[in-house]
Amino acid sequence: MQFFQTPNIDFIKRRKTAYFISLSFLVFGIVSLAVKGGLNLGIDFRGGTSIVLEFHEEIPIGDLRNVLSQADLGNVEIKKFGHKNEVLIYVQQKEGVSAQDMAVLVEQAISRGMPEAGHSRIQFDTVGPKVGKELRVAAVLAILFSLLLILIYIGWRFELIFAVGAIIALFHDVLITLGIFNMLGFELSLKEIAAFLTIVGYSLNDTIVVYDRIRENLKVMRSENLGTIINTSINQTLSRTIMTSLTTFIVILVLFILGGAVIRGFSFAMLIGVIVGTYSSIFVASPLVLEWQSRHGDKGKLRMMKRK
Numbered sequence: 001m002q003f004f005q006t007p008n009i010d011f012i013k014r015r016k017t018a019y020f021i022s023l024s025f026l027v028f029g030i031v032s033l034a035v036k037g038g039l040n041l042g043i044d045f046r047g048g049t050s051i052v053l054e055f056h057e058e059i060p061i062g063d064l065r066n067v068l069s070q071a072d073l074g075n076v077e078i079k080k081f082g083h084k085n086e087v088l089i090y091v092q093q094k095e096g097v098s099a100q101d102m103a104v105l106v107e108q109a110i111s112r113g114m115p116e117a118g119h120s121r122i123q124f125d126t127v128g129p130k131v132g133k134e135l136r137v138a139a140v141l142a143i144l145f146s147l148l149l150i151l152i153y154i155g156w157r158f159e160l161i162f163a164v165g166a167i168i169a170l171f172h173d174v175l176i177t178l179g180i181f182n183m184l185g186f187e188l189s190l191k192e193i194a195a196f197l198t199i200v201g202y203s204l205n206d207t208i209v210v211y212d213r214i215r216e217n218l219k220v221m222r223s224e225n226l227g228t229i230i231n232t233s234i235n236q237t238l239s240r241t242i243m244t245s246l247t248t249f250i251v252i253l254v255l256f257i258l259g260g261a262v263i264r265g266f267s268f269a270m271l272i273g274v275i276v277g278t279y280s281s282i283f284v285a286s287p288l289v290l291e292w293q294s295r296h297g298d299k300g301k302l303r304m305m306k307r308k
Contacts (some may be wrong), residue, residue, distance in 0.1 A: 007235040011282055012227045012290065018283035020227050022172055029179015039182055042077070042189030045136050048093045051101040052122040053110075056086045059117050061260070067113030072106060075187070093126065100124070137174050139193045143174070146197065152202060158211055161292045169285035173203045177272045186265045195269035202248070203277030206241060207285040214286065226293055230286050230291040238282075273277065 027127050061078055068076045074092035091102050103124040147167055154163035174196055213233040255266035
């Protein structure tokens, strides 16, 4: 299916403007982190108490959330758990308060706010600050390790500069999404880390499609310069890029609107990531290959071009 029949947009000519836009958003993200004093970490990373309650009948999660938000318990996350009458509650750990005491405070707040909703406690547990720190480290290592494997694979499959361009584009996507995510007050927990890893995979897939077309065109457009080849390749894959991004965006938008508060952070990160990832595969990853050759002349010439 062709969204554009004969696209002929000069993306390469507009790359400087795109660089400025990207830099502006990156600065915006850094400023947001400085203003808010760092990332807004969720209970997974800060530590807290998890409590599983079984109610006598199914209760609306929204009503339970309203009751607990008025109880001054700090950050609270509520999820369905197991049976439809069971609820998993994460409560931010308070200094000097044990997990047992936090469970009692939660149950007292529910009993006051929803006296008709009988319940029993199934289990409770604590995620300590040390575990939260270990989770933070593991999350960062997961992203860095995935980027390293991507660098190795693309460097082997194409050329090293293609791999570098892809990695820079992925950092670009994650940092901009993280900056917007943090500025709007969303919490960063393990499910949001999953969203960022998904963004990395989505953006990379889009970038490789363009890279593959560049490699094909290097063989058939031997008389053209690299800028023209890259621009033609982006235009040739533009229809596929727009259709894929649009359909993905619509699905995630529905998830964001109807999915509820539990996955709102995940779906919002994905919404921003799809937009930024599509943008970077066009305006960042591929143009960086041209920038490398322009700055290094014959020394930076692609091996695929030398084999002409």
